[in-house]
Amino acid sequence: MQEKTKRQILIITIAVAVLGLLCYFASKIGSQNLTESSELAATIIFQVRLPRIVAATVLGGALALSGYLLQIFFGNPIAGPYVLGISSGAKLVVALVMVFFLNQGISISSFGMVLAAFVGSLISMTVVLLLSAKVKNMSMLVVCGVMIGYICSAITDFVVTFANDSNIVNLHNWSLGSFSGMNWPNVWIGAGIVGLCLVLSFIFSKPIGAYQLGENYARNMGVNITLLRVGLIGLSSLLSATVTAFAGPISFVGIAVPHIMRSVLKTDRPLVMVPACFVGGAIITLVCDTIARSAFAPTEVSISSVTAVFLAPVVIYLMVKRRGDR
Amino acid sequence: MGSMETRGLSVGYEKIVVDDFTVDIKEGQILALIGPNGAGKSTVLKTITGQIKKIGGKIYIGDEEESRISPQEMARRLSMVTTERIHPNIMTCRELVATGRYPYTGILGILSEHDNKKVDEAIELVNGLSIADMDFSKISDGQRQRIMLARAICQEPDFLILDEPTSFLDLQYKIDILSIIKRLARENKVAVIMSIHELEFVPAIADAVVAIEGTKVRAYGKPEDIITGDNIESLYHMKKGMGKVAASGLWDYAKSLRTLLD
Numbered sequence: 001m002q003e004k005t006k007r008q009i010l011i012i013t014i015a016v017a018v019l020g021l022l023c024y025f026a027s028k029i030g031s032q033n034l035t036e037s038s039e040l041a042a043t044i045i046f047q048v049r050l051p052r053i054v055a056a057t058v059l060g061g062a063l064a065l066s067g068y069l070l071q072i073f074f075g076n077p078i079a080g081p082y083v084l085g086i087s088s089g090a091k092l093v094v095a096l097v098m099v100f101f102l103n104q105g106i107s108i109s110s111f112g113m114v115l116a117a118f119v120g121s122l123i124s125m126t127v128v129l130l131l132s133a134k135v136k137n138m139s140m141l142v143v144c145g146v147m148i149g150y151i152c153s154a155i156t157d158f159v160v161t162f163a164n165d166s167n168i169v170n171l172h173n174w175s176l177g178s179f180s181g182m183n184w185p186n187v188w189i190g191a192g193i194v195g196l197c198l199v200l201s202f203i204f205s206k207p208i209g210a211y212q213l214g215e216n217y218a219r220n221m222g223v224n225i226t227l228l229r230v231g232l233i234g235l236s237s238l239l240s241a242t243v244t245a246f247a248g249p250i251s252f253v254g255i256a257v258p259h260i261m262r263s264v265l266k267t268d269r270p271l272v273m274v275p276a277c278f279v280g281g282a283i284i285t286l287v288c289d290t291i292a293r294s295a296f297a298p299t300e301v302s303i304s305s306v307t308a309v310f311l312a313p314v315v316i317y318l319m320v321k322r323r324g325d326r
Numbered sequence: 327m328g329s330m331e332t333r334g335l336s337v338g339y340e341k342i343v344v345d346d347f348t349v350d351i352k353e354g355q356i357l358a359l360i361g362p363n364g365a366g367k368s369t370v371l372k373t374i375t376g377q378i379k380k381i382g383g384k385i386y387i388g389d390e391e392e393s394r395i396s397p398q399e400m401a402r403r404l405s406m407v408t409t410e411r412i413h414p415n416i417m418t419c420r421e422l423v424a425t426g427r428y429p430y431t432g433i434l435g436i437l438s439e440h441d442n443k444k445v446d447e448a449i450e451l452v453n454g455l456s457i458a459d460m461d462f463s464k465i466s467d468g469q470r471q472r473i474m475l476a477r478a479i480c481q482e483p484d485f486l487i488l489d490e491p492t493s494f495l496d497l498q499y500k501i502d503i504l505s506i507i508k509r510l511a512r513e514n515k516v517a518v519i520m521s522i523h524e525l526e527f528v529p530a531i532a533d534a535v536v537a538i539e540g541t542k543v544r545a546y547g548k549p550e551d552i553i554t555g556d557n558i559e560s561l562y563h564m565k566k567g568m569g570k571v572a573a574s575g576l577w578d579y580a581k582s583l584r585t586l587l588d
Contacts, residue, residue, distance in 0.1 A: 075413070212414050216410060217406075219397070220375060220401065220404070221428040221429060221481075222401030224397065266416060268414065271434060
């Protein structure tokens with residue numbers, strides 16, 4: 001095995017260990033100071049904190065992986081589900097579906113939420129793809145994506161404001177992005193979908209690697225381009241839809257984490273990057289969520305506020321650096 | 327190993343760019359495709375490599391029609407270097423060359439000992455050992471062309487399709503690249519189809535030349551029969567008598583280059 005590969009495996013192993021430690025410490029931190037072991041303390045840890053920690057880990061990983069797949073698809077490191085408006089599309093459709101059903105007095109299942117989010121993601125994705133045929137410049141495409149995001153968020157706000165139900169309060173928190181109120185059944189559903197996508201992405205890593213040389217060379221290597229493109233779109237949309245359905249839109253994790261992992265591992269090989277992005281996204285999202293719920297406890301800040309503070313500078317750096325390259 | 331044959335091939339996008347393109351090439355031979363800018367050389371090559379669909383006619387690989395061969399099988403038989411610039415993120419030259427092993431590796435694309443050996447051989451063949459561990463985006467155009475050629479070589483093809491492999495290179499790089507291609511044809515029995523603008527190199531490298539212009543094949547045969555004053559004049563729309571002047575000087579230079587290439 002090559003020296004470089006050994007180093008990459010070592011880094012990913014260390015990252016997994018760090019993630020484990022962070023999970024442990026995150027379970028100790030919270031608005032309630034649980035020093036003595038009591039039944040209440042155990043309940044808080046197992047029913048409130050742990051589901052939230054696992055959710056942040058799994059869904060954070062999903063976001064970063066979704067961003068990585070989108071970056072491969074567009075052949076550009078400045079892509080992610082949030083900046084391209086895909087998360088916001090998912091948010092809008094989920095809000096519409098929820099308000100519609102709540103008005104009828106029906107509550108919808110978690111699967112229903114994921115499905116609604118997936119439909120929303122695909123609608124936004126379609127618009128982005130149509131635009132990308134017209135706008136060849138990636139920075140312009142990102143601007144278009146941000147605009148799509150604004151339009152979707154604005155409509156979501158209208159829907160949320162004019163809906164007359166007490167449940168809307170939850171909807172409002174969710175529409176800003178938050179892991180609060182996570183329960184075990186939702187965590188398992190989310191983990192199941194994300195796990196499946198992770199395995200599929202890993203199996204796809206060979207054709208994805210070929211696609212990095214461009215469509216023509218990939219085709220010459222025997223890759224079924226149409227299948228791969230559909231796979232990339234489907235997986236990245238399903239991943240970000242699952243996150244949005246359970247935690248609302250979360251900013252910048254999808255765009256910044258792949259970049260950070262690329263710099264640390266010094267490679268863009270999908271076989272390494274798929275697991276690395278997942279672990280990296282998990283770590284960063286878990287840290288950000290822990291800050292979101294504990295920094296100003298008992299008041300919570302939205303997770304997107306925290307991720308934006310830490311990760312938006314990374315995105316700015318990326319854009320500036322790319323200009324410098326030309 | 328095998329031969330390739332095109333019969334009445336017509337290529338283009340919506341409109342036909344080149345019509346009735348009929349050539350054949352056997353193992354170990356080099357076919358040069360010449361013609362003015364925009365004549366459709368790239369379009370012909372893109373059709374042969376399957377990047378664009380043919381409009382009509384047939385392509386045979388051995389006795390089999392190209393469209394009946396699976397993409398995976400074709401990947402093991404035909405490789406290419408295009409004029410398109412690729413932009414992989416953080417990839418060393420060796421890693422880039424290794425992508426040529428794609429049709430031979432398992433489901434996760436992990437290289438075996440044998441694959442690594444082939445990668446090393448290909449890099450050595452193009453004299454690329456000194457740049458093997460450098461980032462592909464940080465090397466010169468000439469070095470890039472060598473690495474792309476090594477990538478195509480380690481795909482172990484029967485057919486190598488090259489679109490203007492010598493354009494934008496300095497004289498020494500042109501000579502290097504062409505002598506590698508020539509060795510590959512002679513020693514590994516690869517059949518090469520390449521487009522080229524530098525007519526002076528054609529006699530030194532090609533076994534056959536096909537000249538296209540204005541949607542038609544204008545001439546097809548041995549270099550000495552095709553690269554003539556009259557043909558140059560009509561191919562490149564020169565004034566009467568100029569082709570002859572160009573051809574006489576060209577053949578002198580071509581003979582020197584032939585010595586340099588062997």
